[in-house]
Structure formats: structure tokens, C-alpha cells
Amino acid sequence: MFRIVVDVMGGDFAPEAILRGAKLALENLPEVFLILVGPKEVLKTFPNSKQVDFLFTEEYVRMDESPGEVLKKKKRASIFLGLELLRDGVADAFVSAGNSGAVVAGSIFILGRIPGVRRPAIATLLPTLKEPMVLIDAGANVDSKAYDLYQFGLMASLFLETIWGRPKPRIALLSIGEESGKGNQLVKETHKLFSTSKLNYYGNIEGRDIYKGLVDVVVCDGFIGNICLKLSEGLAETILEMLKNEVKKSFLYLFGMYLSKGALTSFKKRTDWREYGGAPLLGVKGNVIISHGKSDAYAIKNAIKQALQFAKMDLYKKLEKAIEESLLEGEKVEE
Amino acid sequence: MFRIVVDVMGGDFAPEAILRGAKLALENLPEVFLILVGPKEVLKTFPNSKQVDFLFTEEYVRMDESPGEVLKKKKRASIFLGLELLRDGVADAFVSAGNSGAVVAGSIFILGRIPGVRRPAIATLLPTLKEPMVLIDAGANVDSKAYDLYQFGLMASLFLETIWGRPKPRIALLSIGEESGKGNQLVKETHKLFSTSKLNYYGNIEGRDIYKGLVDVVVCDGFIGNICLKLSEGLAETILEMLKNEVKKSFLYLFGMYLSKGALTSFKKRTDWREYGGAPLLGVKGNVIISHGKSDAYAIKNAIKQALQFAKMDLYKKLEKAIEESLLEGEKVEE
Secondary structure (H helix, E strand, O other), rough: OOEEEEEEEOOOOOOOHHHHHHHHHHHHHOOOOEEEEEOOOHHHHOOOOEEEEEOOOOOOOOOOOOOOHHHHHHHHHHHHHHHHHHHHHOOOOEEEEHHHHHHHHHHHOOOOOOOOOOOOOEEOOOOOOOOEEEEEOOOOOOOOOOEEEEEEEEHHHHHHHHHOOOOOOOEEEEOOOOOOOOOOOOHHHHHHHOOOOOOOOOEEEEEHHHOOOOOOOOEOHHHHHHHHHHHHHHHHHHHHHHHHHHHOOOHHHHHHHHOOOOHHHHHHHHHHHHHHOOOEOOEEEEOOEEEEOOOOOHHHHHEEEEEHHHHHOHHHHHHHHHHHHHHHHOOOOOO | OOEEEEOOOOOOOOOOHHHHHHHHHHHHHEEEEEEEOOOOHHHHHOOOOOEEEEOOOOOOOOOOOOOHHHHHOOOOHHHHHHHHHHOOOOOOOOEOOHHHHHHHHHHHHHOOEHHHHHHHEEEEOOOOOOOEEEEOOOOOOOOOOOHHHHHHHHHHHHHHHHHHHHHHHHEEEEEEOOOOOOOOOHHHHHHHHHHHHOOOEEEEEEEEHHOOOOOOOOEEOHHHHHHHHHHHHHHHHHHHHHHHHOOOOOHHHHHHHHOOHHHHHHHHHHHOHHHHEEEEEOOOOOOOEEEOOOOOHHHHHHHHHHHHHHHHHHHHHHHHHHHHHHHHHOOOOOO
8 A cells, every 4th residue: 555645725717626636546546545634514424435545734835826935824724734644754755736836846845855966846747649758847946057957857767667667768958949049048058058958958949849759858948848848738729629610610610520539539649648547756755746736636636646656666766766876977957 | 012022032932922922912912012132043933924023033041040140241131122122112121930049139130119119919810700810929929028018908909909999909918827816927917017008908818719719819938939839829729630541540530520611721820830921020110021940832911901901091100100109198018
């Protein structure tokens, strides 16, 4: 059994979607033991079983609150109490679809950073024309420095190698041209760090090539990463919506689309972020999974499934060891 | 007749695609007079007519050259000679699908900036679920300051109002959350400038809402704007590619997709960047249209068509007047 803490008050559709997701997880994942953190009133209707425990707290972080402030003022918020369970070894992984700034700040403050890591970062798995790839940072940091971006690449590389067994992941830096001279100041500085590192550095990659599957890791600042991620989701939705509008113009089109419905469903499943469930926060001392703010029950179930995988694989310990070794090899991990 | 200068050496598929685009334009746009700038050897086969003139030069800017360097070393490059024709009143508009950094630098150096404008910016028209909107800056500048972003919004607003007659355009600032506190340092500072301006400021917009048609203008730094633009193109292509791969799995799907082919074609046309042809560089003293580096003949024809529209409407003069008036009204246009 692996013990997963779930923040039931995090996310745009909390607590209902989270509770339904937790139930789905219990029905489908026999190795999971859930610790649900939230108000007594919310949790009292949740079915008791051998696979579930509760931690009651009335406080929680709203989606629009400032992470710095809540960390001081809401010490008993569900996110923070949940992270304390992880720190104290009561749980093996933590899942929240709540205020991601608060999850990041709480993780750094309560769990601490892996030695050598300056800034933890969110590593999101994305589908491509070939293998899925990792976009890092998907929004843990804004205004990163070149050295931070270099470390994001290092962490994602070790993550893919150690956890998914992908040898020598190709790392690319997101920019506005493939040539090394192109980009803003930050990208130019980071390019130098990657070029002289031992990592399998591909060079700059343009926005248009992200989804082609040319590389295993795309590195960028969290501000840009978050915009790219949300833009992609919004655009995919818009494209399907526009396509639907066109199809509606003729009965023949509608009939044709009806026949190929299976292809559409299979395509949607392949590109649906809900299939991935959540993204690990790499660089903190614990298995923290940040789920999408718009998570429904299905997405939460998948986030718990991913948390289970990471707990089984001992993600954080393995990453800590890999980072330590790359330090020993003389990698420039410390500033 | 309106005189449009075309750089035949600019673009990934130059000069062939540009020459074919120029021919298409001459066949379809009777009001156009083209001045083609490029090597004699390249232009000698182009059919002579009353609607075309040539300016021969052997020099041109490669796609990967540094704008600053070529501006010094290649004074007779097709981009720069073409811009000189615009400056000297010999032509009404200029089109290039070439090195956009060189077009921007050349425009600033040769044409000069509209008084009050600190940084010219590329305004790209994008399709949405509702009306098309403007993304500014699409890549003229990297590392912009808050005041630059504010001016991008002002210019795009005046552009939409004056040229397209769209009243009080809603301007949004691209960020990672709708709340005013969210974003990086640059966005937070810019948010303050917009909030206290007379512009119709919508607030922050997230990546996922760009294509929903909620606003008329989306403002961001050129580094991010260019990534968003290319990401969108790449993703749209990838989605159609993935969809095709799914459809191929069954004969029924294939047959269904065949029936709805008309819908797909119409959708593609609606979202194809080639339909828009090119994007104006706002803030310089002249009608400069920057076309996509991957432009084919059809895209070039449309860019020339757009150049014709802007020449007819007297885009630059109108924008200059509008900016001057907004200066008189006490808008903070000067630093």
C-alpha cells in the first residue's frame, strides 16, 4: 500500500470533483491508501474504508490568494497540513489541484529543496507526434535566471533517465529561432551553460517544433511555460470547436464526421491533459504532484495514479541521488 | 495604382516562391504596381509589363544573419534598397518575407520611428472563435520594458480603430492568471500602466483564452509573442496530423472523413496564416509588411494584397496622426 495525501479543497471544481476523483481512485487502484485533507463538513459523507483516512482542517487556500501571504497566515490550510504529512513520512506522495503557487511555496518551505537545487520546477508531460516529452518549467517560477533554466534541464533529464528509463534525453531550449544567436538575453546566457555541459543538448527549438517530438525535454521560464501550456489547451479546444462549427454547415459533413467519430475520440484521448493527471514538482524533498486547476474527477483519479507510480518508483529519492551524483561528477549544480 | 516594393530574396523559399507570388498578385490585383528588388539574374525571366519595375542588386540578407551586422556591411541588400524606395516616396508600401530582424532594424534606421514611439512592433492578425484579433508584439523586440508593452497596446488599439473601424478595442495583457497580482515583474508593471490609461483595458488574459475572441488586442513581449505564434501554427499542424493518423486506422473513418472533407478545407482556410499574408510593423514611418518566413506564392500574393490595402488606407500616416492626437490628449506616449 502506498499512502497518498489528497488536498480536497484545491481546484476550480473542489471539493466535489476531488472527492469523486478520490472515490474513482479507490475503486480502480487497489494499492492506494488515501489521506484526504479538508473540512470535516466536506469529508463526513465520504465512505469509510480500510483504504482511507481523514485529516480535518477548516482552513484552505483560495485559487486567487498570494502564496507568500497564505504561507504566513494560513498555517493550517489543507495544502500545508498535507505537505507536513509528507515531510513527516506519514505519506508517500501529495496531490493538489489547488493554488499552484501555494503548493510550490509550501513544498519549498515545509519539505525543503534537494541539496544543490536552487529552484524547484514543474515538469509537465506533453503528447507529441512521437513520444511524450517534458516541458519544464510549467509555472513554478517566473523571472528565472539562466542558471535556473540550466538546472531545470538537468532535473528533467535525470527524471526521464532515472524514472522512465529514457537514455540520454535530448534537451532543447525554447527560443524564437534555431540559431544560437537568436533569443532574448536569458536564452542567450542559458544557451552557453547548456553548450558547455555534459547534457545531451539539442540547441534552441522554436515554438512550431515543440509538438513534433524532436526532443525529450523543452526548457523555458515558468512564465512562458505556463502560457505555452494553457495556449496549447485553449487552441486544441478552439480547433475542435471551429471544426464542429464547420461540420454543422452540411448534413453530409455531419454524417461523415459521425462515421469517423471513433478516430476523434481516440485523438481526444491521446491529447487530453486529463490523461496525464498531474505534473511532478521536481527539486523538493518529496513526491509532490500538481494537478490542473480545472481538474475533474477523471483528472484527479489519474493524478492519484501518477502519484502512486512516483511513490512506487521513489521519485524524489532517486532524483536526489542522481543530482548528488551529477554533483560529484563535477556538474555545475551549485551556484 | 499603388506602388508596392517586394524583396524577392527574402524567405525560406525565395526567390522562386516570391516571384510566383508576385505574378499571382499582378494577375489578381489590377491596382498594384510592383517594384521587385533582387539580383538581375533572378529577375531577368520575370515577364515585363506596365505593372512592374525592377531594382537590381546582388546583395541580400540571409535568414540567419545578424540584423546589426548586415545593416553596417550590406548596405545594398534588397531589404534596405527596398526600404529606401519607401522612404523616398517612390513606393507606397514594402513587403518582405525575409530576415524579420533585418526588416525591423532597416525600417527603424532608414524610415525612422513615428514621433513618440519608442519601439515599433509587429501586429499579427489571428483568427479566433469570434472576430480576428491582433497579437502585438509578434517578434520585433525581445526584452521589452513595461512602457514598450503599453505603447504596443496603444498602437494596436489605434490601428484597429483607425484602419478597421473597430470602436474602443479591448486590450488584454498576456499573463499566467487573470488576477492582477499574477505574472512576472514585467507584466505587473505593465498592468499598472494600462490600468491608469484611457485605453479600453480588459486586464490580464491567460494563454487558454487567446483564441476565444474575448478581446481585440493581446499584448506581450516579442519573444513570447513569437513563441505563441509559432507554437499555434505548429500545434494546429500537429493536431491535423494526429487526426489523420487516427483516421487512417479504419476504412470507415477514412470514408467518413472523405465525406466531411469540405468542412476540413473550409476550416483550414479559416485558420491558415497564409490567408492573412503578412503583419504590419507598427510605429515606423512607412507601410512595412512582414511576411512569414515560410511564405509560399499564395501567402506572398496575400501579403501584397494587404500591403495594397494599407497603402490605400494610408496606414502609417493615419497611425502617426492618431498617435500625435493621443499625445495631445496627454497620453503618456513619451518616456
